[in-house]
Amino acid sequence: MIVDLNVKGKRAIVIGGGTEGVRKVRGLLGQGCKIIVISNRVNRFLSDQAALGKIELVKAKLCDAKILDNYSDDNVFLVLAATNDRELNRMIVEKGRSMGAFVYAADDPEVSDFSYASIVNIEGVMQVAISTSGKSPIMARKVRIRAERVLRRIIKKADIENAKLQEFARQAARPRIKTVGERKEFLYSLIKDKRIQNLIKEDRIEDAKSATLELLQKWERKSTK
Structure with a gap:
């Protein structure tokens, strides 16, 4: 575990x-x-x-x-x-x-x-752990080195920025959307929102945050009904 x-x-x-x-x-x-x-x-x-x-x-x-x-x-x-x-x-x-x-x-x-697992750490945001449950730290490290090459290819900058935006959105939504289920739906909606995703791809992170807060206002009104 x-x-x-x-x-x-x-x-x-x-x-x-x-x-x-x-x-x-x-x-x-x-x-x-x-x-x-x-x-x-x-x-x-x-x-x-x-x-x-x-x-x-x-x-x-x-x-x-x-x-x-x-x-x-x-x-x-x-x-x-x-x-x-x-x-x-x-x-x-x-x-x-x-x-x-x-x-x-x-x-x-x-x-x-x-x-301790052998960790692939990508920009301090995403960590992937490889563990042998203490059986062989040497093998965990060896596999981690191979896995890191692959993970750094498949985890894109947009994935990292989305993770950061999710943290921002979760903190903003907690006092404004009533239930855990609704907050989860709101967070999923950010990943599907084409406008927000395009802003992230264009590296316009502050604009993406503003768009997130605009969307949150709509969800907040929906949540209070």
């Missing part, structure tokens, strides 16, 4: 600042969560992210998971163990789980609450 986890506004701790730790930090950036990175070594990427205020960086050499006691009252949502020490990762996972967090060990899927 692949789940797109909502971590917005939540606290995530990544322990380990090597290649795997950096990969996990990159995956969390832009998700709207508070990221704390604990590591005895700090590379340029982590330093830059800390300077930009995107992560909180704690430099510490660890031999156990006691440092997590500092965050026991912080409602930590995720604890990701990404050190190069398997036993330390297990201690981190056990401690994180005792705190009520979802836990993940980069080198030990059996003790993790979830596995």
Whole structure:
């Protein structure tokens, strides 16, 4: 089962600042969560992210998971163990789980609450996940590389812009159209609307938004009858 986890506004701790730790930090950036990175070594990427205020960086050499006691009252949502020490990762996972967090060990899927899929990320809007449920991250990555070439050909710029417009329209419609069913019909109507689709193809995105709001007014009147 692949789940797109909502971590917005939540606290995530990544322990380990090597290649795997950096990969996990990159995956969390832009998700709207508070990221704390604990590591005895700090590379340029982590330093830059800390300077930009995107992560909180704690430099510490660890031999156990006691440092997590500092965050026991912080409602930590995720604890990701990404050190190069398997036993330390297990201690981190056990401690994180005792705190009520979802836990993940980069080198030990059996003790993790979830596995990471190999992601094809297209403009930060569409993500396609390929997973072996932790059986073989290497094969997931290999297949993802092949699939990415195909997906980048078939997912067009108009698809990306339509996804963005759907988000805009959904937020605008929520307080104005009464029922979930009617809102869903409204959103489908945007995809079928020739005027809006032509504006998207012509890269006239603001005009497409204006046309969407015009259409929403008609649906709102219909919804209030």
